Amino acid sequence: MRILDLETPAVVIDRARAKANLVRAQAYADEHGLKLRPHIKTHKLPMFARLQCDLGAVGITCQKIGEAEVMADAGISDIFIPYNILGAGKLDRLLALHRRITISVTADSAVTVAGYAAHFTDPDHPLPVLIECDTGAERCGVQTVEEVVTLAKEIDAAPGLRFEGLMTYPPRGKLAEVEEWLSEAIAALEKNGLRANTVSSGGSPDFYEAGSVKSATEHRPGTYIYSDRMQVAFGHGTLEDCAFTVLATVVSRPTENRAVIDAGSKALAADLAPVPGHGHIVEYPDAVITGLSEEHGVIDLSGSAKKPEIGEKVRIIPNHVCPVSNLYDEVNLADGDIVTETVPVAARGRLT
Amino acid sequence: MRILDLETPAVVIDRARAKANLVRAQAYADEHGLKLRPHIKTHKLPMFARLQCDLGAVGITCQKIGEAEVMADAGISDIFIPYNILGAGKLDRLLALHRRITISVTADSAVTVAGYAAHFTDPDHPLPVLIECDTGAERCGVQTVEEVVTLAKEIDAAPGLRFEGLMTYPPRGKLAEVEEWLSEAIAALEKNGLRANTVSSGGSPDFYEAGSVKSATEHRPGTYIYSDRMQVAFGHGTLEDCAFTVLATVVSRPTENRAVIDAGSKALAADLAPVPGHGHIVEYPDAVITGLSEEHGVIDLSGSAKKPEIGEKVRIIPNHVCPVSNLYDEVNLADGDIVTETVPVAARGRLT
Structure with missing residues (x-):
């Protein structure tokens, strides 16, 4: 089937571009001695998780236990969940995963560590726990090196847990500060006889600068597989690297310029991007998507000499691709203009 | 099960509030001689579509053929799709629906009308077509009364179509302009021997002013069933009328005020609302959700004397509830603090 024969709206993934993005990133990671542990939140597809591992990734990153369950069912054997897992229900599911595959998690509080320690009690098969560090992104994470040491000792003291290292979601464009934070934490741990085996950093925007964070042993890029307008605005590749588009139909031309x-x-x-509009229209690069309601995208054509006709199909590079993946039950993979495969987004909507 | 025993995040719908919102709106519509044709985009649930009809709605509104198919399967027999349906695939599905139930659509261009006319050819069972009018919302719709007349004649001339009337998605807070637009169009149609049997307006924000649009015969509110922060900001009810909340767990307290x-x-x-933050936290009304990444909501507690603990569950009224419904495979219905039913969001993700 040709792309243009798809019912709209539909997701089309350029397989060659996606693979090229993966290959390029793996080569960079290899060159800089970084392990790659891709975040599957962007694609939510077992086939791409397997491809990432086949290309050299040491495992994958999931944000939810439900995502990890889907990926474990698909044969992925090493999964990191960089999240505070709380509550008996989720800890039970985490334990079930721990019995099947290699799984690791994070904590940024004594409450989270206590929950893990109560649920994981086998000293012969301890749960690896990394401490999340807030290196400037102001989301989760301990605030000081002293808290790292305190929490690492608590993890180390629990028979069923193993202190594995540090994890951070780094603030964009501030890798020097990230490196300073992490290296100080590692030194403080060493002074206390504790060792961070794994130091996991992440994010696609600064991925091709990740080598400057010398303390990190692994990186968790997500969006790099497809890229999007936001990544391009952040300096990560060009629009020609974007592998994920939404095919849409022009349903109305109420005025000359709308x-x-x-x-x-x-x-x-x-999601908004640091560039105007709600997406880049490949065929009409000078047109601006000025507004979105749920089922309508309104386009301003005043800057575009070419104007589309009613019924015409166009391809749109989204502002932020990850939440778009989560809106579709299935996506189409294309080689050139031909759709070669339609696959379910197996880890879509896994909220818990 | 108690609400607080749900795994998070989870949607909880207060059944009594939802029903009260429906009853109040139906009473207003009855009082003002308006038919009600609720838009199901907000709930996407057959059970609530049926309840809306049982309470007096003349039928429902869907935005997508896929939604209409779900609702027809669930026994709803009168569905309006206020959208330009284009392309052979969708027109085939529309025809199949037309053979099963009462279905009507809109057009705002000769291209759309020509597509309907080519697919619907039975003069004994014509497809009712309404003309979409842009009364100021600047989305779809013809721009002038003259275009209404021209398009109505084209519909009227097609043996398999029936000119049914006018439809508009009105701009908020400008109902006088809407009424002026519609009444002029109706007069122009009458001069040309054409009659608008149905004049359909919509939107929840101005619903309780809808009686002032005297030309309208029916109204298509959607969000009124659950309401949300945006509706409340627009003057539609209070936060206490909001029936839909997201239950979430506090997973981190990195600082005193975060x-x-x-x-x-x-x-x-x-989605943003005309009030600060990404949702209203019921238990901490002075806290502000300052940022959302995909799996984290960051809360500023500096204005809140009470501070939640790690592991605590809170309920959040979303900014805009309709896209939230579309993110969940299932929702929980509650009477008071007790979850009485968990139902699949049957029309979720119907994109085509």
């Missing part, structure tokens, strides 16, 4: 497409926030997600 | 919950944009959607 077009409306059948892709709104339910098809493109409402 | 909490992080396990509900990010994948659980709350990224």
Whole structure:
């Protein structure tokens, strides 16, 4: 089937571009002695998780136990969940995964560590726990090196846990600060007889600078597989590297300079990028998607000499691709203009 | 099961509040001689579509053929799709629906009308077509009364189509302009021997002013069933009328004034409201959700004297509830603090 024969809106993934993005990143990681542990939140597809591992990734990163369950079922054997897992229900599921595959998690509080320690009690098969460090992104994570040492000791003291190292979600464009934070934490741990085997950093925007974080042993890029307008705005590749587009149909041309497409926030997600508009229209690069309601995208054509006709199909590079993956039950893989495969987004909607 | 025993994030719908919202709206519509044709995009649940019809709605509104197929399968027999349906694949599905139930659509261009006319050819069972009018919302719709007349004549001339009337998605807070637009169009149609049997307006924000649009015969509110922060900001009811909340767990308290919950944009959607923050936390009304990444919501507690503990569950009223419904495979219905039923969101993710 040709791409243009798909019912719209639909996701089309350029297989060659996606693979090229993976290969390039793996080569960079290899060159800099970094392990790659891709975050599957972007694609949510077992086939791409397997491809990432086949290309050299040491394992994958999932954000939810439900995602890890899907990926374990698909044969992925090493999964890191960089999240505080809390509550008996989730800890039970984590334990079940721990019995099947290699799984590791994070903690940034004594409460989280206590939950792990109560559920994981086998000294012969301890749960690896990394401490999340807030190196400037101001999300989760301990705030000081002293807290790292305290928490590492608590993990180390629990028979069923193993202190594995440090994890951070780094602030964009501030890798020198990240390196300073991590290296100080590692030194403080060493002074206390503790060793960080794994130091995991992440994020696609600064991926090709990741080698400057010398303390990190692994990196967790997610968006790099598809890239999107936001990544390009952050300096990660070009629009020609973007592998993921939404095919949409022009359903209305109410005025000379307005077009409306059948892709709104339910098809493109409402995330904003540091560039104007709600997506890049490949065929009409000078047109601007000025507004999204759920089922309509409104396009300003005043800057575009070419104007699309009603019924015409266009391809859109989303602002932020990860939440878009989560909106589709299935995606189409294409070689050139031909759809070669349609696959379910197996880890879509795994909220818990 | 108690609400607080749900795994998070999870949607909890207060059944009594939802029903009260429906009853109040139906009473208003009855009082003002308006038919109600609720938009199911908000709930995407057959059970609530049936309840809306049982309470007096003349039928429902869907935005996608896929949604209409789900609702027809669930026994709903009168569905309006206020959208330009284009392309052979969708027109085939529309025809199949037309053979099963009462279905009507819109057009705002000769291209759309020509597509309907080519697919629907039975003069004994014509497809009712309404003309979409842009009364100021600047989305789809014809721009002038003259275009209405021209398009109505084209519909009227097609043996398999029936000119049914006018449809608009009105701009918020400008109902006088909407009424002026519609009444002029109706008069122009009458001069040309054409009659608008149905004049369909919509939107929840101005619903309780809808009686002022005297030309309208029916109204298509969607969000009114659950309401949300955006509706409340627009003057539609209060936070106490909001029936839909997302239950989340506090997973981190990195600093005195920061909490992080396990509900990010994948659980709350990224839509903004005309009030600060990404949702209203019922238990901590003075706390502000300042940022959402996909799996984290970051909360500023500096204005909140009470501070939540790690592991504590909180309930959040979303900014815009409709896209949130689309993120969950199932939702929980509660009477008071007790979950009485968990139902699949049957029309979720119907993109085509």
